Amino acid sequence: MLYKFKSRATADVIMLEPNGRQLLQIMGKSTDPHGIVTAAQIPAALQALEAAIAADEAKAPPDAGQAQAKDDDDAGERPDTVRLRQRAAPIIDMLKRSAAQGHDVVW
Structure with a gap:
């Protein structure tokens, strides 16, 4: 399943089900296939997302030393972790755009 978020203020945002569900739960919304953020x-909702992002970053390990290569073949590789900040952006x-224009966000 996909979540397709819509607003008159922006283009649609499509997310895979686990990621969309996580963000809806953070915002305190139902994970039903259809819903609204007035x-x-x-x-x-923005405050809840920012608080969750801050908590996620606080528990993240420091970046230093994560990408160290074990041998020359692995040089330059980075972890494939996508943080909550990136998923929620x-x-x-x-x-933010919807609030500025007074529009709801639906899915």
């Missing part, structure tokens, strides 16, 4: 609810942008 313009009045957007500030609280499109939704945060959508929410």
